[in-house]
Amino acid sequence: MTTTDQVAQYLIEDQMADLTDAIREAVQNGVDSPGSERVLVSVTPDRTVVCDDGAGVDLAEKAGRRDLSVLGAGTKARDDDATLGEWGIGTGAIIAKGAVRIWSGHQALCFDYQDARDTAPFAQAAGRNGVVVDTEHAFDGVCVTIDHYANEVPAPDSYRWPRIYDRLCERFGYLTFRTGVEIVVNGTPVDRGHPFDTVDDARVAVTRETTDAYLALTHTPDQGLAIYSNGLYVTTDHDAGVGGVVVSNGNLTLNFGRTDIQSGCDRWGRIQETLEDARIALYDQLSDNALAAQTRSMMAELIATDEGLRERWRGRQVFQLVTETPVSLAQIQAAPQIALQEGVGHGADALVERGSIILDTTDQATDQLARAARDDDAAITLPDTFVVHERAEALGIWEGYTRLADIELTTRQGRYLLFARALADAMGIDRTISWGEATADAWTDGYTRIVITDSAVTSPKRAVWTHDLFLVLCHEAAHDRSDKRRTAHGRRFESRFRELLEDPSARQAYTDLVGAIQEQGFKRVFRDRGVTLG
Known part of the structure; x- marks a missing residue:
């Protein structure tokens, strides 16, 4: 050959x-x-x-x-x-x-x-x-x-x-x-019409028409940006930080397989300049609550490299604490000291609840900020850092989690636990319910177990503590991963928690259980529902 x-x-x-x-x-x-x-x-x-x-x-x-x-x-x-x-x-x-x-x-x-x-x-x-x-x-x-x-x-x-x-x-x-x-x-005719039609139903969209291309951008970065050369699909860019389509007005210079754009394509270079401006315009329209992880990552990159955007977005909640709470560059730089940590870890959640800034470097946007601040010629400065476990120890924050055996519980704790087990069963929460000791009101592994502590109960009055336990069960059931080392209270958790809290069947289960106890007493209700202490 x-x-x-x-x-x-x-x-x-x-x-x-x-x-x-x-x-x-x-x-x-x-x-x-x-x-x-x-x-x-x-x-x-x-x-x-x-x-x-x-x-x-x-x-x-x-x-x-x-x-x-x-x-x-x-x-x-x-x-x-x-x-x-x-x-x-x-x-x-x-x-x-x-x-x-x-x-x-x-x-x-x-x-x-x-x-x-x-x-x-x-x-x-x-x-x-x-x-x-x-x-x-x-x-x-x-x-x-x-x-x-x-x-x-x-x-x-x-x-x-x-x-x-x-x-x-x-x-x-x-x-x-x-x-x-x-x-x-x-x-079947294949015709998607004008590229701008693809964003007609989008809540937030930006369109641009130039001599080189038609751009229709949406805030769907997970779907990627579909790129068409003169109307023919080439590839989808999943790193663009936006969704939507780009349709070039003329041919792009492609590889032999027509699956990617060759470097040095002048038309694509000009399109990218338009894309950068349109992407910023799209981000400006988004509320902080609507920012996806990929969007925050792209914004972090721009904040680190563009002084104008750094000042423009200084108050945007682009970054993330170890509790998955969003935080802005302005809040970070205003703190006297901060900590950098991979995930929450013991004691970090309690420190954040007391006002500390502990950044989660497992979050891509936050990690980009931390790395940008470490560069020798860094344009971003961050406050001095502290060591999380040393700060927790100095403040007397206990960092342990202990699950108690049923035989170790007081009469009061046993009643609370039996009620929680009966309620979990009625609500369809398929996890083992236990009692324990920790700084948190409760914790879960996200799959099989929920452990409740004394701090979950705010009053000895039945109307209060029964509702306290309803709330804590909804809270922990909304976690689909362990919150013992990583208290995940981000937007995804909040959505699941709200859905469970407002579920009519869940609220009815709580009402029926409290009503039965009112009429029949604790012992009979617990016996009839088959809940016991081991």
């Missing part, structure tokens, strides 16, 4: 790894065909057919056959925004996936790259060598048929086929918008 053959094989077999890549190339060629107004795509597990109504290709001429059979021989220029193709390798991507017939006029160019067919019209075709055959009827435009190789596509009953159909619709989402050519996949 010569070097040229090896390069060709690499381009055909490795760079175009998916059936959707081959179909994309066929559709691109159809859209680029002069006079084309519609491209029809039919995909089944056995065969793909792509037809366009353009001017077609004269396969009787040597130039027409060469453009479709020789890698790199296409006439499309990389800087030609009137066409989508760039490299002249589209046919190579197509022939890798099956026995291919490219039919135009009264002739068809046939390929059998894997030399897997021994019947006409593929009997004489093998590798990159195509064979031209006459057809009984003429086709106006170009019709590409790919009879799939079994080893290049999923099994006919595979779950992956619906995904392939969905990805095709995604790939061609804005092609009609950019070219005016209608794309129909399996009978």
